[in-house]
Amino acid sequence: DAGVTQSPTHLIKTRGQQVTLRCSPKSGHDTVSWYQQALGQGPQFIFQYYEEEERQRGNFPDRFSGHQFPNYSSELNVNALLLGDSALYLCASSLVRSPGHEQYFGPGTRLTVT
Amino acid sequence: EDQVTQSPEALRLQEGESSSLNCSYTVSGLRGLFWYRQDPGKGPEFLFTLYSAGEEKEKERLKATLTKKESFLHITAPKPEDSATYLCAVQAMNSGYSTLTFGKGTMLLVSP
Numbered sequence: 001d002a003g004v005t006q007s008p009t010h011l012i013k014t015r016g017q018q019v020t021l022r023c024s025p026k027s028g029h030d031t032v033s034w035y036q037q038a039l040g041q042g043p044q045f046i047f048q049y050y051e052e053e054e055r056q057r058g059n060f061p062d063r064f065s066g067h068q069f070p071n072y073s074s075e076l077n078v079n080a081l082l083l084g085d086s087a088l089y090l091c092a093s094s095l096v097r098s099p100g101h102e103q104y105f106g107p108g109t110r111l112t113v114t
Numbered sequence: 115e116d117q118v119t120q121s122p123e124a125l126r127l128q129e130g131e132s133s134s135l136n137c138s139y140t141v142s143g144l145r146g147l148f149w150y151r152q153d154p155g156k157g158p159e160f161l162f163t164l165y166s167a168g169e170e171k172e173k174e175r176l177k178a179t180l181t182k183k184e185s186f187l188h189i190t191a192p193k194p195e196d197s198a199t200y201l202c203a204v205q206a207m208n209s210g211y212s213t214l215t216f217g218k219g220t221m222l223l224v225s226p
Contacts, residue, residue: 004157033213042118042201042216043158056213090157092214101146101205103214105157 002027004093004106012112013081021076021109025093032074033103034066035090043090049074050096078111086113116141120202120217127192127224135187135200135220143207147185148214149178150201158201192224 005024013019025032031050035043045058049068068074072093078085088110092103119138127133139147146165150158162171164180171178175196177188187200199221203214 035214035216040218042203042218043214045213045215048213058213088155102148102160102163104160105150107157108155110155 006091006106006109010110017081018079021089023091024073026104029093029095030072031094031096033092034076037088081113083113116206116215118217120220124221129226130191132190137185137202139204141204141206145205145207148203152199194224194226197224
């Protein structure tokens with residue numbers, strides 16, 4: 001049973017550039033959430049996708065956008081990168097009808113902005 | 115606004131020395147409280163979900179408990195492989211499609 005997968009593992013970008021991160025959810029899951037984790041901090045919620053629509057959004061600017069595909073996989077796009085966007089980006093999947101709504105995380109993508 | 119505070123920020127134990135980690139929370143109706151373990155540079159690994167005050171769950175040397183304002187993660191006779199950052203997160207009842215609000219974590223180091 002494949003868990004949550006993310007690509008790429010590491011990424012180095014320059015300020016002002018754009019980046020796309022990818023996530024495949026755990027088999028059987030239909031909801032994908034994205035989190036940003038700065039060094040020494042807990043993950044912060046960016047947004048959540050279900051049925052190919054953004055359902056909830058955290059306190060992140062419009063430079064952060066996403067997409068969910070019919071196969072439930074998802075992308076996170078960040079435009080006009082800032083140095084402060086350097087972080088570990090985590091994808092978590094869940095099943096909306098699961099009573100517990102447990103979220104299972106992928107290994108993350110480490111983004112470095114120089 | 116939902117808030118989660120974890121203490122201590124860091125904890126160093128000797129192998130076999132039991133202790134507890136604390137997670138205090140404020141949330142507008144708790145749907146669930148989650149504990150995760152995170153190794154350096156990796157994604158959080160799900161440990162437990164607690165739903166109501168008085169509930170307890172165990173897994174190997176770990177036991178999680180929940181009250182109306184806080185949760186404890188008890189570590190009994192820890193081993194060096196228990197070294198990791200332990201994250202606590204809450205899920206609010208009014209979060210229609212369930213999002214998690216995390217604390218900053220407790221970094222645990224267990225020395226042999």
